[in-house]
Amino acid sequence: MVIDRLSVARIAAGLAVAWNTANDAILATGQDLLINDPTRLDGVRVIGVDEYVWSHTRRGSKYVTVIIDLTPIRDGNGPSRLLDMVPGRSKKVFKTWLEGQTIAFRDGVEVVAMDGFSGFKTATAEELPEATAVMDPFHVVALAGEKIDQCRQRVQQATLGHRGRSGDPLYGIRRVLHTGADLLTDKQVIRLKAVFASDAHVEVEATWGIYQRIVAAYRHPDPATGKKALYAVIDDLSEGVPTQLTELITLGRTLKRRALDVLAYFDHPGTSNGPSEAINGRLEHLRGTALGFRNLAHYVIRSLLDTGGFRTELHRHL
Template identity: 55%
Template structure:
């Protein structure tokens, strides 16, 4: 730092006015705000009708909110020159280099607002307060710039071969929760070239919403889709099979393991009621080891293994023992490093739990077998397509949950969709300095 070369202070360069074609001619600083008087650096403009240079008719003032400096809202007091010509024409300087037409924010302020929203995760209210403008002024400027740079970009859907789809609640109301469906591009994750990105947010969570979105995409684009990662919702699977018959649906491992967890828990609760006639108490064997039962066997200590052995030694807990064994098989299949072997283990499990001679007392295991049989193709496809998982989709859903917390909730769906696309639509790389 001591070897730096210093130059004379220049307010125009410090406030990045030169990039707007402006030069600072004065300043007025207070404890609450800063006002910078500036003019354009370009030469006088000729008459747009006859091309002759006109007579100066003074200036008009245009005020623009600019990027804040020193934690104070900064305003550009822009003096726009006016001219008149002998042909009877009046005109004034073109100020589009400083701000869009009729805008109240300069290009620098819009860039700062986008960076604050996307990179710094500020709310629109805080951005508006820093700029010294109304909430709607800041929000409209951010949405319009996001639409120009991202939403209307025709190349945003290029190169997509792997999709992820999921739903979440975007608003809680007294009349019920309102849902949206998120469509994610998982191609960078599969190819290990970058993180997943949000492609679109659809109103509602239904087969029809996802199917309509797929049908609205061009056919050459649909033909490139190889696989779609999703949860166990049958509506998404049906929509994908009808519109993209050549694409393989992939069921996420998290949901399969969750089904096995629920199977084991349901069996444990049923046996608890049958043996003791009540819900579990803290000293009841089944209730006391409820978390141990859901732990992968490789992670169990010797003490825990002995406790499970004593638990299963009781003949009344035989059905829990069988359910626990099926659960461990599911976990082991997904944790097998060799995907071919993991697929074979899952196929063997599906064959066991769907066998016709399976004891009828294993109610929960038979119920799990029906579910696994119906989704067998999607479950086994996970082992053939490494990198295709709904995990990144769930991660983006988590970021959108955080976004709603920052904004203290949303009431307007178009605003929510726009903010989601700015937050997770791959816009960050464009804003990094």
């Protein structure tokens, strides 16, 4: 299950035993030998916290809080790994998890990467007062991208009176708007200029311009220069934004409120929740392999065995 990522059904068939027999034995052994290893959390200095939808049914809570070890990514010596999954998504959930860890673990955590959810920020401040909270680039750029979409849809409705349809100018460039300026092809540049030539689309162009400045700041090879560039964006959005640019006003409020966390990334380069999103992708693959889960406790154990970083350890002993 850990090394070859086989499903329980395949393992049971190979061993010629019932599914329940194989499942009970595998989960119990994995829990005892791997998950309950008292040294499993040693050396964790950078963690990422995110939410994840584990169940797509209407029965019970469908969210879990996912805690990831990002230390190997920051140090450049390995992939991220899943540390735990906790039912629910709230400040209390993350705070309770942190309280349940050893003092040595909490004292060792230096950086916590997170999205814009204030609950994770507050829990970190209360339980890990010496750690630095970092609002990672993935979510900052995604937030700015959402504002482009909202602005485009608003202007589309105001100018044409309907949602985007094939052939509409703004709808036709919806994906191009999310492409970094340095990656645009000549054809895409021509399309953008043609749409922005209309005075009716000036608000979309202004929002797109802020999005590009944010992307460029994160892509700058010099962290200090990138930090100054993003600080300038936050400063520009803090006041004097025309009232009709409602999306940029709300973006500015969020970035100003979380400015220290946003800018902290440049002091801790490589600290991003991007690997957390990659872990979420692995968990989606696991759900597909198992054809879905009904038992959250089993799902947590299976997820830890699948993405908890045990494959390398087991390969060493083979």
